Amino acid sequence: MNDKDLQLLPFYRFASDHISVGIHAIDRNGRTILYNEKMKNIEGLDLQDVADRSLLELFQFDQQESTLLKVLQSGEHVMNVKQTYWNRNGHEITTINDTHPVFENGELIGAVELARDVTTLERLVYQPLRRYGEPITFSVITAVSESMKQVISTAKKAAMARLSVLLVGEAGTGKDLVAEGIHYELSPPLSHFYTLYCHNSDPTILNKLKEDMIALEASTIFCERIDLLTLGMQQQLMDMVNDPTLGNHLFLASVGADPVDLIASGELLKELYYFFASMTIVVPPLRERREDIDPFVNDYFARHRVRFGSAIMGLTEEVRDIFHAYDWPGNLKEVEILLDEIASMLTVEEMVTFEMLPLHFKLKVQEMREPLKRAEDFVVQSDRDLLPLDDYLREAEMYYLQKVMGMFEGNVTKAAVALGMSRQNLQYRLRKIRK
Numbered sequence: 001m002n003d004k005d006l007q008l009l010p011f012y013r014f015a016s017d018h019i020s021v022g023i024h025a026i027d028r029n030g031r032t033i034l035y036n037e038k039m040k041n042i043e044g045l046d047l048q049d050v051a052d053r054s055l056l057e058l059f060q061f062d063q064q065e066s067t068l069l070k071v072l073q074s075g076e077h078v079m080n081v082k083q084t085y086w087n088r089n090g091h092e093i094t095t096i097n098d099t100h101p102v103f104e105n106g107e108l109i110g111a112v113e114l115a116r117d118v119t120t121l122e123r124l125v126y127q128p129l130r131r132y133g134e135p136i137t138f139s140v141i142t143a144v145s146e147s148m149k150q151v152i153s154t155a156k157k158a159a160m161a162r163l164s165v166l167l168v169g170e171a172g173t174g175k176d177l178v179a180e181g182i183h184y185e186l187s188p189p190l191s192h193f194y195t196l197y198c199h200n201s202d203p204t205i206l207n208k209l210k211e212d213m214i215a216l217e218a219s220t221i222f223c224e225r226i227d228l229l230t231l232g233m234q235q236q237l238m239d240m241v242n243d244p245t246l247g248n249h250l251f252l253a254s255v256g257a258d259p260v261d262l263i264a265s266g267e268l269l270k271e272l273y274y275f276f277a278s279m280t281i282v283v284p285p286l287r288e289r290r291e292d293i294d295p296f297v298n299d300y301f302a303r304h305r306v307r308f309g310s311a312i313m314g315l316t317e318e319v320r321d322i323f324h325a326y327d328w329p330g331n332l333k334e335v336e337i338l339l340d341e342i343a344s345m346l347t348v349e350e351m352v353t354f355e356m357l358p359l360h361f362k363l364k365v366q367e368m369r370e371p372l373k374r375a376e377d378f379v380v381q382s383d384r385d386l387l388p389l390d391d392y393l394r395e396a397e398m399y400y401l402q403k404v405m406g407m408f409e410g411n412v413t414k415a416a417v418a419l420g421m422s423r424q425n426l427q428y429r430l431r432k433i434r435k
């Protein structure tokens with residue numbers, strides 16, 4: 001190491017210990033050579049334990065070592081692996097990890113794992129109910145429609161009987177909430193609600209689950225979207241849920257489509273389905289229970305008023321009609337994220353008007369609005385309706401292009417052919433009207 005490197009060392013050390021990314025590096029022998037403050041914090045170590053140890057001292061941590069070792073063996077980057085787990089202090093934590101091989105002069109000399117702690121973001125952005133500090137009991141789940149009432153009533157029965165449950169439904173329908181609702185309904189209660197996020201096929205998530213099952217002894221374990229695990233991992237999970245030496249847990253799971261179809265298409269292990277399906281609860285999509293839209297929106301705004309002192313009371317009739325006509329492919333999660341976007345722009349408004357909707361949503365629903373409103377816009381009914389020619393032509397172009405794009409289901413190439421213009425020209429015009 002030259003003088004300049006030595007001079008920089010304290011600065012690197014300072015930066016490493018103040019950066020908000022967890023860093024864990026191992027050398028070519030798999031020995032830990034760097035473990036920064038943020039990583040200690042993520043792992044939930046007692047700082048007293050490590051305060052007197054040097055930065056370069058060897059630590060043995062099993063939590064993420066396997067990804068590091070895998071990278072050390074393969075020499076390949078493993079990017080964006082999301083992990084949610086309980087750390088050693090029992091805190092739920094979500095990280096997104098990138099693990100890189102480190103080469104020097106073409107030789108593999110080690111690996112480094114960078115862990116971004118996204119726990120807060122995850123909760124704020126994707127689980128807004130938690131933002132208000134409420135545990136997810138059945139009482140905070142919007143269930144005004146008959147079908148949702150039925151879901152809650154069946155879930156309560158499952159909690160009473162302490163049965164394994166399989167929740168079936170599209171993304172964003174509230175399966176996670178129902179699972180957590182079951183957990184809080186248990187009597188006597190179980191102390192931990194553990195979510196196994198099956199969205200990535202990193203096999204280490206099951207190793208981690210195994211360790212946590214042993215440590216927690218008795219908990220509710222919710223395996224979210226088991227259909228997203230590889231069949232090999234489903235088999236491993238099957239072995240774990242049947243292993244009495246791993247504790248006494250209540251297992252819940254969810255799948256994103258009809259389990260019979262998933263089994264037929266080879267995405268779901270039949271045995272795993274049978275294990276979880278002591279009781280199957282189908283959570284219907286929002287488009288089949290539109291009665292839940294208004295109460296959900298009202299609850300959202302009521303919380304917003306309490307929390308942020310805003311004046312927002314609801315939706316104008318026009319927006320309400322749009323909310324009821326739209327299909328909500330992302331279900332209540334989509335409604336919620338849209339309301340988040342609207343709420344972030346609120347100042348003194350009491351009602352959400354069409355103009356306040358985000359542009360991407362306006363474009364999606366314009367079709368619904370257009371047949372009613374636009375046709376009239378193009379008919380001059382009195383001299384007060386007269387627009388400057390440029391404005392009229394712009395509006396006419398926007399209407400015409402959107403209609404044509406709709407006819408060709410968004411296919412720019414086909415629409416351009418029909419309009420007798422180049423693809424580039426059409427794209428340019430579409431960009432202009434979307435601004």
Ligand SMILES: Nc1ncnc2c1ncn2[C@@H]1O[C@H](COP(=O)(O)OP(=O)(O)OP(=O)(O)O)[C@@H](O)[C@H]1O
Nearest residue numbers: 126127129141142171172173174175176177332333
């Ligand atoms: N009935 C409901 N009442 C209140 N909030 C809801 C309801 N359904 C969904 N939400 C909101 O939508 C968000 C997403 O719901 P959830 O994560 O439970 O959906 P999911 O069906 O489990 O989706 P995925 O299959 O993607 O995991 C929740 O955090 C919650 O804020």
